[in-house]
Amino acid sequence: MTDQRSYPTGIGTSSTDSIELLGLDLASDVLGKVSFGELAYWLATKRRPTPGQLRVFEAVLVSLADHGYTPTAIAARMTYYSAPESVQGAIAAGLLGGGSRFLGVTEDTGQFLAAIVKPLGDTSAYADADWDAVALDTVATAKAEGSKVPGLGHPVHKNGDPRTPVMFQIAREADVYGPQLSLFEAIGRTHAQVLGRTLPLNGAGVAGAALADAGLPLALLRGFALLARTAGLIGHLAEEQSDPVAPSIYMEVDRNARYVAPEH
Incomplete structure (x- = not known):
């Protein structure tokens, strides 16, 4: 008997005359x-x-x-x-x-927020004060553990990432403003009470929160x-x-390289 192998997919397939997708x-x-x-x-x-x-x-x-x-x-x-x-x-x-420093923050933030939101259960009746309480606890826990809250802080936009408020607004207008965005925005309002300084919510972080609320797979x-x-x-x-700028970057580093003999 011939061994029949099967490799199922729900994405797409093709035949001589057609291509099927989803x-x-x-x-x-x-x-x-x-x-x-x-x-x-x-x-x-x-x-x-x-x-x-x-x-x-x-x-x-x-x-x-x-x-x-x-x-x-x-x-x-x-x-x-x-x-x-x-x-x-x-x-x-x-x-x-x-x-972890570029682009990966989107996933890190979405998963971080979702892990906190999930045990809360139904949050549909939460007001800002409720989210602020969750946010304060979240930031305090991260500080006690010596870890950082992903999506908080930006190396360039020290006074506020211009993308962040626009994304919050778009999510509200689109009726996709859910618990992850609610918690993230609350972290932005409250973190200074715990950390003693104000940091901006960055665009990659709000993107992660928005994608999670929009129903995209966290992984x-x-x-x-x-x-x-x-x-x-x-x-x-x-x-x-x-x-091109790459030749200049290469020449700048190569011509200014300084040899340092290894220590023995």
Whole structure:
């Protein structure tokens, strides 16, 4: 008897004459009818987003697309300079830098908030004062444990990340403002009482809270940050092709390198 192997997938398949995606015919039912943002949400959740969820999701993608000469952008540009025949390598190099300091904060924040919210049960009747109490306890616990609250603080936007209030507003307008965003905003209001200083809620953090409230899988939140940054990296590579900076970065470091003999 022939061993029948099966590799099930609900994403897509293709035959000689058609391509099926998420149970629909790609050519006739999807192309020109489903936006890329909607498709990305649908692929990750196996359900179509509500208009509000889609608006928040796409706003998050836009908010994370680029943040200037971050290490991820520099890595992509330098890799392209070294291997201009490999655009995919340059993009991959930039994406590999998405970690605890850049981009990864989105997932870290979403999971951190969700872990606190879940044991609370039904929070639909919570007022700001209730969330403030949870936030104070959250920050106090983190301080006692010697850990940081993800999404709190920014290396550049010391006086406030301009993306954060806009994301809160969009989520409210889209009726996607849920417990994760409520707790995150409360942390912003109350943390100074515990820490003795005021730090901004950063854009990557509010993105994580918004994605969680929009129903995206917590374990994939970093993936959405990387999806967003891919667009930014493509922009950097397009600029690198026409107005390169990587040669100057290389020459600056190489010509100013100072050899220090190892200690024995």
